[in-house]
Amino acid sequence: MSDPVRVAVVGAGAIARTCHLPALRSMAGAVEIVALCDVDLAAACRLADEWNIPRDYVGIDQLLAEESPDLVIVSTPPSAHREPVTAALDAGAWVWCEKPPALSLAEYDDIALHERAGGPYVSYVFQHRFGSAARRLRELIAAGTLGSPLVALCNTLWYRPHGYFEVPWRGRWDTEGGGPTMGHGIHQIDLMLSLLGDWTEVTAVAATLDRRTDTEDVSFAIVRFESGAIASVTNSLLSPRETSSLRFDFTHATVEVEHLYGYNNANWRWTPSASADPVAAAAWQPTEDVASSHTAQLRQLLDSYRRGERPEASGADGRRVLEFVAGLYQSAFEGRPVRRSELDSSNPFYRSMAGGSPAEFTDLLKLTKGEAHVQH
Structure with missing residues (x-):
């Protein structure tokens, strides 16, 4: 039997407690949880004690340097995905990250540059x-x-x-x-x-x-x-x-x-x-x-890790839904159909889900309910 996959969890919130840690525990023998990390060290310590995780950290860099995990699970709020994902990939660890994958298509593509052929890869939670x-x-x-x-x-x-x-x-x-x-x-x-x-x-x-x-x-x-x-x-x-x-x-x-x-x-x-x-x-x-x-997806992810193959909900397969959301928002903002082919790097909705003017998009969303259309 192969050695267990050494796993570190980043984020000590509800999603780690209710979804990721139970999924990991269900695969005892196949995985070993080596550490937990959170910007709130007290929260990390409490959750680590609750789940008998041997070490807790406040910084991802120290965790990666001292533990060298095979897989890092990122269960932080959306704006705190990019840093731990890219740090883990650069350290050679595979990553499983909560949804949404990134705050924009541009951010998603930047993260993908940290992957390497044969791994490490980052996959996203779409269970x-x-x-x-x-x-x-x-x-x-x-x-x-x-x-x-x-x-x-x-x-x-x-x-x-x-x-x-x-x-x-x-x-x-x-x-x-x-x-x-x-x-x-x-x-x-x-x-x-x-x-x-x-x-x-x-x-x-x-x-x-x-x-x-x-x-x-x-x-x-x-x-x-x-x-x-x-x-x-x-x-x-x-x-x-x-x-x-x-x-x-x-x-x-x-x-x-x-x-x-x-x-x-x-x-x-x-x-x-x-x-x-x-x-x-x-x-x-x-x-x-x-x-x-989460358990069903984790099982598939571990199989891909052992084979050194890109997992599902990764790469172009993980990007498609983010591209769809960007297209939906652009259509809602501009009041017209949007084709997938439009969402290239020159499009403002490639860089932000609210396009070039988040404040303008917010104002548009909050128009009085009786208005049937918006003049652009």
């Missing part, structure tokens, strides 16, 4: 694509078993009260990179894109209807794909009955999932068309039941 039902659906789409993808719905309807935005870094373009589109719906959007492939054009609206935030609290989009499929995408933090749902209509089937923060096979429904072969349709569903989770 919903790793459940067994999603993986089975991806196989069926690739094989053409369900026919052509035609129509899709992608909804993230969540609820966050006013107090949620009192955390200083939330709801700001410079520290969170956006609102529910960037920080919440990005999970369902990534799952949709991982199944339907590359998008070509997005037409969107966004608004700040009720929350005290500089970013949007709701967005809607219509998306065209290279395959010809068309999807609608809704992101909201104003929805008291919370749900996350996706629906895919193919030539021979409708496949749906509804959950909140994670699913298993029971959350999925597979409906063959009247013309589908019922015997063949009975074989569509997955034979194993792996829930979408």
